[in-house]
Amino acid sequence: MSVLGCSRHVMKQASIYRAYATTTSYVPPAADISEAPSGPHQKLKPGSPSFYTGRQNYQDQIRGLESAANLSRLALKKMHLLPLPKFAESSLPPAQTAWKSKITLGGMIGEKLNTSRYRKVTSILNEIDELRRIAQAAGQQTLEESIADVVSMFEREDKETVLARGRRKPVKFDEWGRSYTVGKRKTSSARVWIIPVKAPPPPVSSEAGPMEAEDHAAEAEVTNEVTLGPNPNHSSEPPIPVTTSTILVNGSPLADYFQHPADRERIVRPFKIAGLLGAYNVFALVRGGGTTGQSGALSQGIAKGLAAHVPEVQEILRKSKLLRRDPRMVERKKTGRAKARKAYAWVKR
Amino acid sequence: MPISQTNQLPQNIRESRLEPLNFSVFHPKVLKPDTKPRALTFLYEEKDALRTFGVPKNVLFDFRLYQRPLSIVRDVTISTVDRLQTASGRSSASSRFVLEGASGSGKSYTLVQAVEYCYRSDWIVIYIPRAIKLVDSSTPYTYNTRTQTYIQYDAAFQILQRLLTVNRERIEGLTLESTAAYEHLKGLKAGMTLTSLIEMGLKDKTVVMDILAVVMEELGKQKSRPVLLAVDDFQALYQSSQYRDPNYQIIKSYHLSIPRLILEYASSKRQFARGAVVGAISTANPTYPLPLELSEALQITPPTPTGPWSKRSPTYIGYAAGLQPLHVPEQLQLSEAAVLFEVWMKHKTLHTDATDQLFLSKYTEASGNPRQFVHTGLLQTLET
Numbered sequence: 001m002s003v004l005g006c007s008r009h010v011m012k013q014a015s016i017y018r019a020y021a022t023t024t025s026y027v028p029p030a031a032d033i034s035e036a037p038s039g040p041h042q043k044l045k046p047g048s049p050s051f052y053t054g055r056q057n058y059q060d061q062i063r064g065l066e067s068a069a070n071l072s073r074l075a076l077k078k079m080h081l082l083p084l085p086k087f088a089e090s091s092l093p094p095a096q097t098a099w100k101s102k103i104t105l106g107g108m109i110g111e112k113l114n115t116s117r118y119r120k121v122t123s124i125l126n127e128i129d130e131l132r133r134i135a136q137a138a139g140q141q142t143l144e145e146s147i148a149d150v151v152s153m154f155e156r157e158d159k160e161t162v163l164a165r166g167r168r169k170p171v172k173f174d175e176w177g178r179s180y181t182v183g184k185r186k187t188s189s190a191r192v193w194i195i196p197v198k199a200p201p202p203p204v205s206s207e208a209g210p211m212e213a214e215d216h217a218a219e220a221e222v223t224n225e226v227t228l229g230p231n232p233n234h235s236s237e238p239p240i241p242v243t244t245s246t247i248l249v250n251g252s253p254l255a256d257y258f259q260h261p262a263d264r265e266r267i268v269r270p271f272k273i274a275g276l277l278g279a280y281n282v283f284a285l286v287r288g289g290g291t292t293g294q295s296g297a298l299s300q301g302i303a304k305g306l307a308a309h310v311p312e313v314q315e316i317l318r319k320s321k322l323l324r325r326d327p328r329m330v331e332r333k334k335t336g337r338a339k340a341r342k343a344y345a346w347v348k349r
Numbered sequence: 350m351p352i353s354q355t356n357q358l359p360q361n362i363r364e365s366r367l368e369p370l371n372f373s374v375f376h377p378k379v380l381k382p383d384t385k386p387r388a389l390t391f392l393y394e395e396k397d398a399l400r401t402f403g404v405p406k407n408v409l410f411d412f413r414l415y416q417r418p419l420s421i422v423r424d425v426t427i428s429t430v431d432r433l434q435t436a437s438g439r440s441s442a443s444s445r446f447v448l449e450g451a452s453g454s455g456k457s458y459t460l461v462q463a464v465e466y467c468y469r470s471d472w473i474v475i476y477i478p479r480a481i482k483l484v485d486s487s488t489p490y491t492y493n494t495r496t497q498t499y500i501q502y503d504a505a506f507q508i509l510q511r512l513l514t515v516n517r518e519r520i521e522g523l524t525l526e527s528t529a530a531y532e533h534l535k536g537l538k539a540g541m542t543l544t545s546l547i548e549m550g551l552k553d554k555t556v557v558m559d560i561l562a563v564v565m566e567e568l569g570k571q572k573s574r575p576v577l578l579a580v581d582d583f584q585a586l587y588q589s590s591q592y593r594d595p596n597y598q599i600i601k602s603y604h605l606s607i608p609r610l611i612l613e614y615a616s617s618k619r620q621f622a623r624g625a626v627v628g629a630i631s632t633a634n635p636t637y638p639l640p641l642e643l644s645e646a647l648q649i650t651p652p653t654p655t656g657p658w659s660k661r662s663p664t665y666i667g668y669a670a671g672l673q674p675l676h677v678p679e680q681l682q683l684s685e686a687a688v689l690f691e692v693w694m695k696h697k698t699l700h701t702d703a704t705d706q707l708f709l710s711k712y713t714e715a716s717g718n719p720r721q722f723v724h725t726g727l728l729q730t731l732e733t
Contacts, residue, residue, distance in 0.1 A: 242683060245713050253679075253716035261729050264714035277709040 057110040058117060065124045068150045072131040072143075081138050082131075092137055097129055098159040105154065125154055171308035179308045183301030185326050188289030192301030194280050194309060197243045245271060247282045249298065263295035270303040270322050274313040280306065296326060370416055370695050375462070377470050380422065380430050386685040388692045390419040391465055398468040401514045402476040405457045405581050407633065407720075416696060423685050425455065425677050426462050429627075432675065433463060436625035437472070437575040442617035442671075444625035447583055449647055450677030452632040453720025457581055459677055460629040467577040472624070473516045473568055477508070480582040481634055483607050484590035490605065492594075493558075495533060499592065500606045505558040506551065508607070512564070513547045520544060523571055530566070534559050543567055558606050565610065569621040576624035578614055583628030585637040586611055587665050603664060612668040628672075642666045647674040680717030689719065693727055701733045 046052070050059035076082040084092075099105070099122050106113040113121070128151050135144040156162060171179050178195045247254040247267065258264050271277045282302060286294040303322035307314040317323050331340035338344055373379060375389035393400050393412075404412065412418040429448070436444030448456040464476045482488070483504055490499040513520075520543045528537040534556060536549060543564060550560025568576050580586070586608045592600040602608040613619045614626050630639060642661055644651040646669035681689070687708065694703040701707065711726035 242709075244683060244709070244717070247713065247716070253718075254714060255716040255718050255721045255725075259725075261714070261725050264725075265710075265730065265732055268710050268714050271713070272706060272710055277706065277713060 055111060055117075058113070061109050062120065062124065065121070065128065065150075068147075069124060069128050069131065072128060072135075072147050075143055076131060076134060079138070079140065079143075081134055081140075084134065092130075092133055095126065095129060095133070096163055097126065098156045098162045099125055099154055100156050104156075108154075121154075125151060171304065173308075179305045181301045181304035181308065183297040183299065183304065183325075185296030185300065186289050186293035186329060188286060188293035188297040190284050190286040190294065190297035190301040192282060192284045192298065192305050194282050194302065194305035196309065197245065197279055197281055199243060200241045243278045245278050245281055247284070249284050249286060249294075258291060258295060260291060263291050266295045266299050267302065270299055270306055270317060273316060273320050273322065274303075274306050274310065276306055276310065276313070280309065300325060367416055367697060372417070372419055372692075375420070375422075375465055375469070377430070377466055380427060380466065382427055382431070384422060384427060386421060386423055386682070386688045388419050388421050388688055390417045393418045396514055396517075398464050398474045398476055398515050399461060401511045402464075402474075403478045404461055405478050405631070405633075408457050408461055408478075411723075414696070414698070415692075419692065420458050420462055421685055421688050421692070422462070423455070423459075424682070425459055425675075429459055429463050429675060430466050433467060433577070433625060433627075437470070437623060439623065441569075441576070441578070441614065441621040441624045441626050445615055445617065445671060446625070446627060446673040446675045447643075447647055448627070448629040448675050448677055449649055450630075451679040451718065453718045454677045454679050455719050456629040456677050457631065458719075460579055460581055460627060463627055464577065464579050467575075467579075468515070471519065471574060473519050473574050473576045474579070475508070475512055475565075475577065476579045477611070478581050480580050480608070480611070481585045481631075481637055484585050484592070484602050484605065484637075486591040486593075490592060493606070496606065498604050498606045498609055499594075499600060500558045502554045502557050504607055505561045506554060509547055509550055509557060509561050509564065513544065513551070517544065519574055520568070522573070523567065525563075525567060526570075531559075531563055534563065537563075561607075562610060565614075565619070569619060572622045574623070576621040578611070578621070578624070578626045579629075580611055580615075580627075581629045582631045582634070582637065583615075584630045584639045584643055585634075586615075587643045587669060588637060588640045591636075601664075603668065615672065616668040617671055640665065643669050643672075646670065646672050649674065681712075681719050681722065683712070686712050686717070686719075686722060689723060690727070693723065699727060700731075 046056075048056055048060055050056050050063070053059050073082055100108065102113050102115070102118040105118060105121060109121075128147060132144055132147040132151060135147060171181055173179055176195065178193045181192050181194070183190045183192060249257040254264060254267065258267065268277070271280075282305075284298055284301065286298055288294070289297070299322060303317045307317055307323060314323070333340055336344075372388050372390045375391050379389065391397075391399055399418070403409070432444070432446065448459055450456055464474055468474045477483070483501065488501050488504045490501050492498075493500045523543045525537065525539060525541050525543065525546060527539050528534075531537050537546070546560060546567075547564060550557045550564075586602050588602060589599045590602050590605055590608070592605065594600055603612055610619075614621070615628065630643075631637075632639075638652055639649070641651050641655055641659055642665040645661075646666070690703070690708050690711075693699060699707070707727075710732075711722055711730070715721035715726045
């Protein structure tokens with residue numbers, strides 16, 4: 001009895017000290033009382049079932065892309081192109097894709113994309129592009145074009161430019177037929193212009209007419225040059241005049257700029273290996289580093305230029321590593337060592 | 350002892366494995382205007398001009414390497430020979446020229462060829478292959494109050510002795526006509542032969558320089574034979590020497606007796622009635638670079654940058670006036686280089702196969718320069 005009496009007392013006490021804010025009872029606000037449906041209760045249907053995800057546009061896009069992927073897979077399966085055996089998969093041409101950026105894609109879809117959603121979109125696009133490549137490799141042009149229509153909407157406008165970044169650009173020739181290439185070694189760089197040597201006019205043969213007797217004498221004086229002797233098997237062939245390569249480095253002849261024979265040989269080596277001695281003249285501007293670096297840079301520049309003029313020679317120059325930029329650079333000094341590798345004298349105590 | 354005699358062994362310690370190479374001999378008859386480049390040997394016998402006077406150090410080095418001393422006849426040789434032919438009938442005042450060109454282009458060799466050509470054409474030849482030796486304070490000197498110059502008696506003795514050895518037969522008929530101009534010299538008689546005059550000078554070093562001057566004067570008066578005065582390291586005569594006077598001041602080259610004599614002939618203050626004065630610039634010794642006055646007289650770009658405010662000595666400008674440049678081309682023509690290549694190939698000095706590729710690659714590396722082609726290219730390479 002005393003417990004009940006206590007509880008009644010507690011409750012009476014509690015009613016004095018209320019723990020809630022309002023004294024009146026809560027009434028929820030009436031939503032659109034004026035637009036309350038007059039008839040039986042009707043709700044507006046959302047445009048798509050993904051309305052309730054909160055990211056309708058994104059989900060619709062994903063669904064659309066997935067259905068496109070499925071349709072493409074189905075078409076390829078019908079042609080027995082899927083699933084591909086491993087050897088065929090590895091021999092497919094590599095993917096060369098450049099999708100629109102996250103912001104652009106977000107604008108296209110109509111919703112801001114975060115990184116994970118963007119990655120989801122691009123992963124599906126990559127899958128579709130792989131199917132397109134399979135169709136292309138199989139020669140199915142119509143299927144490939146229809147898949148490409150889907151995918152091309154999502155590709156960047158400057159796709160070619162982006163893909164060409166980092167790729168070796170073809171060497172251009174100017175109006176005089178000169179190539180311009182750059183070579184580097186250690187900290188030196190060389191800018192090389194190569195132009196073919198103009199072959200001198202061939203000397204007139206002895207069976208020419210009487211009018212050209214003066215030309216004989218004139219040419220005998222002028223062309224005091226070495227000529228390859230006539231082939232004993234074909235003595236009617238005219239002798240071939242031999243031309244020489246002139247190499248100018250920073251305005252000076254090669255022998256003036258590089259005194260050491262090793263440097264000079266390094267520079268002439270691309271000509272020797274390509275077999276083009278005497279065929280091309282070289283003008284180069286070299287800068288930075290010392291003699292070895294500059295001669296190495298010049299050698300690479302000349303090799304690149306020769307490969308541009310005579311593409312057949314590229315293979316042999318590549319095999320002889322003349323087209324390669326020598327990656328060796330001066331190693332840095334480390335703490336605790338006298339030089340890069342040299343250690344201080346070891347002391348027992 | 351002259352360098353040509355110092356390190357020759359008395360007998361061959363091993364037989365030569367080289368077969369005798371038959372190059373033609375250098376002779377004026379063989380040097381025609383339309384001659385193609387070829388290698389011609391010098392006879393190089395005892396009492397010949399090149400053997401007696403000597404040759405520059407770089408030429409001597411090559412002569413030691415060859416089986417027999419030889420040189421390549423180039424276009425510049427033919428043009429030099431043409432000029433000498435024209436000069437043989439005229440006074441030396443109108444035939445004073447200087448061989449100039451880039452380092453290693455062949456100036457000394459061309460001068461050697463000119464000396465040999467004149468010697469074989471019966472000229473009277475006086476050749477000083479190393480004029481630096483006259484100004485580098487290596488020979489004794491003493492001041493002479495009469496001429497107000499420093500007499501280099503040992504050098505004068507050597508030149509006079511060699512002059513006699515080389516030209517003995519050619520000066521046989523020449524005599525001293527009058528001694529009026531030579532009152533300072535005792536013992537001179539009118540009618541004495543030049544040979545006896547020279548022998549008198551060789552006996553007494555106190556008068557040797559005066560006798561040399563008299564002999565040169567007499568050679569200048571005669572018209573029976575043209576006279577060639579050839580000097581290599583010509584640029585060394587146009588700057589201060591390394592001699593010092595008693596106050597330790599540097600002596601200018603025109604205050605030394607023999608350089609003064611050469612400068613006077615080079616500037617036509619003294620002349621030969623028939624003949625020429627030919628000099629050759631050398632870039633071998635950087636102590637004696639090409640001086641500004643000489644470079645301007647020869648219309649060559651000076652080696653160091655100069656301008657209107659650079660110091661020019663009027664005396665040297667006077668001594669350089671009227672000198673004509675004879676340019677030696679920097680690049681060998683391909684046919685000349687081919688002949689040079691063949692010479693070294695036949696001497697079996699190449700360490701690898703003698704291919705067209707070796708020839709063209711070394712020519713390209715040397716940019717056509719003769720010295721770079723032979724010494725740095727063919728003889729120093731390790732490439733195959």
